[in-house]
């Protein structure tokens with residue numbers, strides 16, 4: 001379960017989030033939309049612990065593991081995709097080779113590709129970003145503009161993945177400008193003027 005309690009955040013005295021609250025449980029697929037600069041990435045960074053809020057707090061339950069794709073995913077540029085994913089998974093001692101290989105195959109990425117990630121296209125990097133957010137069996141997953149750069153087949157694969165995660169009772173929150181046709185959300189929210197409301 002994820003509880004976001006009265007989060008407030010400003011940058012240089014400019015308020016971005018004002019008293020944002022949300023309670024969400026496993027099995028929910030939630031969509032957050034909102035105009036450019038409304039604070040979607042800022043909210044995800046606070047939930048992931050990459051940024052501290054000015055006020056408010058984020059609560060997870062014991063055993064919750066958070067996965068996130070936020071803005072442009074960063075990798076070890078001169079290493080292969082598999083080396084990058086192994087490195088990330090090993091940080092938490094949760095690297096699962098067979099699961100990671102399956103995800104790479106599902107997204108049409110060659111597990112034996114020896115090219116460094118620096119040579120990957122925007123869409124290929126985005127797929128790696130999605131894979132690292134789910135490959136450790138994370139149960140709370142935040143995805144910021146996840147379909148950016150994905151071709152139609154990869155979007156279909158992404159929709160399948162999210163449907164599967166929902167069946168596994170994972171909590172998935174997608175922030176995006178468009179609804180991503182084919183995804184059936186349990187809740188649609190809009191972030192605007194610092195407030196998170198039902199869309």
Ligand SMILES: Nc1ncnc2c1ncn2[C@@H]1O[C@H](COP(=O)(O)OP(=O)(O)OP(=O)(O)O)[C@@H](O)[C@H]1O
Pocket residue numbers: 011012016034035036037038039040041042043
């Ligand atoms: N580190 C920072 N320092 C100063 N201002 C910031 C910082 N990070 C974000 N902002 C500002 O906070 C506001 C919200 O940015 P954020 O990236 O969260 O928006 P967003 O909703 O994700 O936007 P988009 O839809 O364009 O990706 C913007 O005005 C942005 O300029």
